[in-house]
Amino acid sequence: MASHSSKTSPVGWSLALTLCFGAAAVTAAGCNEAEPEPGPAPAELVPDAAPLARLTAEQYRNTIRDLLPTVNSGHITFPVELEGRGGFENNAAFNTATPALVEAYQRAARHVASAAMEDIDAMLGCESLEEGCARGWLPGFAELAWRRPLTQAELDTLLANFDSWQGSHGTDVAVELSLSYLLQSAEFLYFPRFGTETVIEGTDAVPLTDYELASRLSYFLWNSMPDAELLDLAREGRLQDRQVLADQAFRMLGDYRAIDMVVSFHRQNWDFDDVGSNPIDLDYYAPVFEAMGLEAEDDKSDYYYLEYSPGARFESDVFVAQHVFHGEGTLEALLTSNKAWVTPDVARLAYQQEVDDSLAPITWGGLVAGEGNDEIGVWTTEYYPIELDPMQRAGLFTMAGFLSAKAGPQQPAPVRRGVTILDRLMCIELVPPGDVPPLEEAEALEPKTNRDKYAIHSQSEACAGCHDSIDGIGFTFENYDSLGRWRDTDNGYPVDATGQLLGTDQDGPVNDAVELMTKMGQSRAVHDCYTKQWFRYAFGRNEAAADVETVLAMQEGFWSSGGDIRLLIVNLAGSYSFRHRRAQGL
Template sequence: MRLFRFFVPAALLLSAVSCSGKSSQGAPPEVDEASATRVRRMTRAEYDNSINAVLPTTPPLVMTYAFAPEDTILGFSTHDRLQVTALLADQIDVAANNLAEYGKNQLRADWTCSADVPELECAERFIRGIATKAYRRPVTDEDVADLLALWQEARKGTDPGTAARVVLQGIFSSASFLYRTELGAEGAAANTVVRLTPHEVAAALAFAITAGPADAELLAAAEAGQLDSPDEREKHARRLLATPAAQKHLYRFVEEWLGITGQANLTKNNQVFPAFSAAFKVSSQSETRAFINHILTERNGSVRELLDADYTYADARMAYFYGTQPSMPDGTLGRLPLPPERAGILTHASVLATYALFDSSSPIRRGKFIMHRLLCREVPPPPATISIIPPEPVLDRTTRERFAAHTNNPTCAGCHRTLDPIGFGFEDFDGLGKHRTEENGLAVDASGAVELASGSVPFTGAAALARVLATSEDVGNCVPLQLFRFAMGRDESAVDEHMLTDMRASFRANPEWRLGDALVGLVRSPYFVHRRTSSPE
């Protein structure tokens, strides 16, 4: 039974504007412009984390395991255009029912009444406590009245445990649980800049850093009206950045930013790449996962070290593939010095294989990867009249020669003039990420150039490019922008330039370029806590 038609926009907005809490409404705003107010659906990760805040130790199979996968915009699944399709609505109903059954038992002490307490008084106390956690804000009397009516209806002819289950099902399928609001206090005039409510600020900060709701300390700061202070917001941001939840969230960012979330589905032609196997795929992915986690947990999320580290964490299979001697037993991961032709994550076999073709390398894919992901430059699609089918491998030419002939069409030159020199610089690695100096008996030419704001920078080989990018101001500008898109769940607009300036200044303040510092710059910005209300229709 679907208890709430949470995907009906009118019902959603009525629920959303009921947020309450201490507010700076009426005080002069710190900014004269801001992004628009909005209501956004939680992602699957945010849903799971929100459930765990209400029902700790909930088994994963009870949550979003079977939910439809999320689409991506600008490479990120955290965007605010996520919808509730008919399929997802049914899946949420099933999850809410399962969660309610599990929660009824886990929360028995909360809804069970002693003989000397009226049942409705006990039920109201239970509802207020659970709904406040689930809705991430103080509940209104209207919220409580609706849920109490649901309790009373379910109680007819049944026991209190059944009523508790029905109430929990209603909470977990309601708009107030499934959607996050950034609306400010109720009653603001149209087309004005308003400050978010304290609980909205707490939620925005927590979700940006941990993909989950505010914890007890952050909620206490919201209740005390302390989150108006950028120093206070920074204090909580840095505290949360040290938690496993933040490191897991940042790991997801790095994966989506670099476009390597689909590695489990990677396939290669075994006749061309005999080293490729299911075991190789596991080893190469494990290497990249361990290296990213090391950077996040031990190196404070240093982007420079992510790009130009002279070591990795790999097993013996990857050590032999890289041409070095393993220092660890078979099947275990250990710190491995990289040979000079490799540097950082861009030369991981898993990344190089991702940005390659089934049977060869791909200068175009690798060049576009750098342009789009690390330099934040859009590459327009080719004209409809141009064939985008890559040239077939041949035995009398190198990949560089084949692709150069393919992309020399004058119609393509505008894009490929900057794209190809980057991709050709990766030609010292084949389509599986194996280093090479020859291809088809011919010498490999891995010379390239990358266009930066400071001018064209020549390089030879992917490791040299990684070292160039690790000190490039272009990358220093791009990474905070990518993190903004991920954390804020939307693409940038002109009004966000001030917030991006704050993020970039904080990011660059430390020579290591730490991801957490960019997030601190985000939450400190006054533009983070302000929104502009909608204009009247």
């Protein structure tokens, strides 16, 4: 996971914020009014019965990190996770267990158990050979791993297995096999949400149990297991109180794990991992690299793929973390701010600026692909605060990461840029017809600029319907080349970055990407789409008919709050749908 300059209570914002999403008003300090429980409701308005969810790769690594701190979980890998509509790895409908995944879980459990044994006495909190030490430790560890108390039958089975292994192979082997058993069990890998046995009168909904709520909240806000405070509240039966749950959400947002969660949401929603995945034509951009003193082909390649691309990739992470937790904390700020944190290499190459190295940097990094599909590397470096030219840069989508990811080897890709804005910012999904010829096969006059080439779309009746809206957005990014650098000319001709918005709540002509992002930051449709994506992430599934009221309430509250991201998160965690599920069999 990313390393931060601070790991304790980084959130500098007041907890005395009023939550007015829906009918009830709640604050971190107390309820303004009691939450009204719903009366009789038609079946389509009760919480949906979601498919069985399981740990994502990120959640697995985080859980091992918190459960067994001496074990390095960063290099644990699993088969590629499918993504549902919205692009989230935790979508339960898509992440079914395959034979390859089951084998990967078995390997991971054996690896973790073996690594934990390297310091067994520290893990147990006593000498492993002391009478009853390991056997006495095991039930408490199992409760942490399974995130709930064990039934008597489960406890009997666990201890019986331990006694058998200990008698045959000794204490150390019994501990290792017990660890492996616990970590590849369904109780560890999945999130069963059966709820209580009480159906709420007049509805088809049942409340989740306290332990189910503890896990649901922790894996939403931290992508990891509940901590001691959450488990204590669950043990006391207090988490079904909405105000207690909201207070815990506020508390948990002050932990570094919440920063990682918020970054992870935006990483998936806005395709941060695409940065560095597309090839660049080093010969075409040779003058740029040579101006920096890079003459040899290998030097250019190493600089771009090993220095520039990782720096641009995690620049987006730092931007999100700083603005959400230390800045305005609004969606508009993410879309329009020119205040960034960059590496010296990205500042120099993408923005033609130098960082002020007298300013305190932020150390940040994360996991990057290594050599081979099963290898992961860790990349960290320092990011310095910088003010980008406000006439050229406004928010994440005018930064080097997005611009270089949505580009071709030589020229920008206005279609990819436009589709991303429509899809990920406005929730407008475009499905192209299957009989459209490739762009280069269309007949047209020899294009002078990149824009001229893509303007061919508008000459085809089959293409124009979609591309009028796509290109109207994509062309506004023509001032940025495939490295994310600003350019005034293309092939010797002045860049035309004008465009238009069609079919939106901000329709009209747009001069350039800065004006486009200003409009996006002020768009109700963009705020509603962003809220819907957070719903999908928080619930691990797409919205259904049963979720209409919840989504509408969240959207109204988010808009009326000025787009306060942290408030949206807390209100999702306190929502009726988050705390309930459809009764079994209904």
